Amino acid sequence: MAHLKLTNIKKSYGSVKVLHDINLDIRSGEFVVFVGPSGCGKSTLLRVIAGLEDITGGTFQIDGQVVNALTPKARGVAMVFQSYALYPHMTVYDNMAFGLRLDKGSSSSEVDRRVREAAAILQIEPYLDRLPKALSGGQRQRVAIGRAITRDPKVFLFDEPLSNLDAALRVATRIEIARLHERMADTTMIYVTHDQVEAMTLADRIVVLNSGHVEQVGSPMELYNDPDNLFVAxxxxxxxxxxxxxxxxxxxxxxxxxxxxxxxxxxxxxxxxxxxxxxxxxxxxxxxxxxxxxxxxxxxxxxxxxxxxxxxxxxxxxxxxxxxxxxxxxxxxxxxxxxxxxxxxxxxxxxxxxxxxxxxxxxxxxxxxxxxxxxx
Ligand SMILES: Nc1ncnc2c1ncn2[C@@H]1O[C@H](COP(=O)(O)OP(=O)(O)O)[C@@H](O)[C@H]1O
Ligand SMILES: [Mg+2]
Incomplete structure (x- = not known):
């Protein structure tokens, strides 16, 4: 469970302001999609939430606790990127277990349980012994998602995870992610995409971003039926x-x-x-x-x-x-x-x-x- 609250979040790179006073309330277990034109700040906002970027101003709270200074791990956040970034010389199993083994706290039976659980959720059990090169793009992306699941995150962040896949795989993996959200109903998910269909079908609520500010937040049908302004329309x-x-x-x-x-x-x-x-x-x-x-x-x-x-x-x-x-x-x-x-x-x-x-x-x-x- 994780309720996220962003208050007047600002981010600049030097003198370039990328995010202007972002205010968002994301409910526990909600699936929120960020959309907007290229360069509007979607990835930056996601990285701020993940703790991969310092913020220039504002406060970010998870369940009422200010986490501005916490590391991604301490925030309980896991992120899946557009490029799957699997270790090519490691099996699927080892790729998924790698992060857990680094945490000195987990026993090998605990690591095994978590890897198999994630593999079952994503239906990649038959491939656990394979190397990434023996998988399709869609399967590799599922491994990357599985690796994030093993960390049992409170908040799951996706940055255009399907954009490297061809059209048919994109559809299949999109449905997979929708199922994942159902199974992990307590996990708050934030998903960045420039794909209309992904945004409309996956989101409980969509956040439309433009030049570093929020244009509108609403359910997919609210935005479609009742846009606040011409940009959203x-x-x-x-x-x-x-x-x-x-x-x-x-x-x-x-x-x-x-x-x-x-x-x-x-x-x-x-x-x-x-x-x-x-x-x-x-x-x-x-x-x-x-x-x-x-x-x-x-x-x-x-x-x-x-x-x-x-x-x-x-x-x-x-x-x-x-x-x-x-x-x-x-x-x-x-x-x-x-x-x-x-x-x-x-x-x-x-x-x-x-x-x-x-x-x-x-x-x-x-x-x-x-x-x-x-x-x-
Ligand atoms: N590390 C950085 N240094 C300077 N400018 C950056 C950096 N990262 C992103 N930007 C700028 O911030 C803006 C938003 O980028 P980004 O969040 O990647 O957009 P999006 O994901 O919506 O395409 C862009 O104008 C980009 O050039
Ligand atoms: Mg981006």
Whole structure:
């Protein structure tokens, strides 16, 4: 069991600030995923938690105890990296036992018990006598995870552990990690990835990082349905949410939004105070768009590209806003000729509105989420 609390954590390398006032509360047994663009500070934050990096400011507590000055071992933290870093001349068994044997406290029967237990959890028992070179990439990564399990950590940290694996192995090992989390229900896990699917499927909560600060923390579906800002809206979901420059127009109690390249639409959002007309952004997920009869939709434009992926078809539509097409994700196979004209509509409840600075305008959704999401 380990409850982690990060308060105003700062990290600089010389004059370069990498982490700015990170505040996070991670519950015992929770699976938290850090996502964000390359260089945003994910690994640095993980290494700070592990105790592999000193922090420049702030406090880090585990179960109420300030651990800023404790070593990784004293924190009860184990980390699995992208590169498995196994000893090539040692068997799988010895690789997994190595760290334990260094701890003078463990007897050889205790080491044996822990190695076999970890091997059983990860189903690598048949390979215990092999050298790493006789294993697939996925098996090697399981050995690296097994080695971390033998240390019986309170906190398990993963830094892009699957990114060296090919697509099929990534999926298999991802499922393995989900099972591991179920089996080690008391162990707090933090997992860094840039892979959307890993983040969405593994996380109890996702932390979206951008340039060393936290953009939003929430369950995968909260982030997907209710992004706090344009950054999160663009980052979560694939293909990305369409973001259209728009104007908000208020007439009495009614709020309407006019997206560039689209028609005026009345939305269930109170008008931002202060003006009757303001700049905004309209967010439309590609999967919210549907084809309608020509001229009937919110958007009408010319098809520039059709990508058939089997279970879905991606359609790129020029709605007259420069190079940036509107992207629609339509179920099944959709046959559309390039240059044909299509109309697309969207349920009002699926639209997301952001103010000029990129913050979500939520209307009543925040207060009565179900009601408003089902409306319209
Ligand atoms: N040891 C270091 N010295 C100087 N700068 C570093 C060091 N480690 C990381 N950085 C910088 O910190 C930023 C965040 O890096 P990192 O945490 O590795 O990002 P991510 O894992 O999200 O890709 C980057 O700009 C990187 O160049
Ligand atoms: Mg990294």
């Amino acid at each position: 663009r980052f979560i979901g694939s293909p990305s949410m369409n973001i259209l420059p728009a104007r908000i127009e208020a007439a009495g109690a009614e709020t309407a939004v006019v997206p560039e390249g689209g028609r005026r639409i009345v939305v269930p959002v109170p008008t931002p105070s202060g003006s009757s007309s303001s700049a905004a952004h309209l967010g439309v997920r590609p999967e919210s768009l549907e084809l309608v009869d020509e001229g009937q939709g919110l958007f009408t434009g010319r098809v520039t590209l059709v990508e058939s992926l089997g279970e879905v078809t991606l359609v790129y539509i020029d709605i007259g806003r420069g190079d940036e097409p509107l992207v629609a994700k339509l179920p099944g196979e959709v046959r559309l000729a390039r240059d044909s004209t299509v109309s697309l509509s969207v349920d009002v409840s699926a639209l997301r509105l952001f103010d000029g600075s990129g913050r979500a305008l939520r209307g009543d959704r925040a207060r009565e989420p179900e009601l408003m999401r089902n409306a319209g």
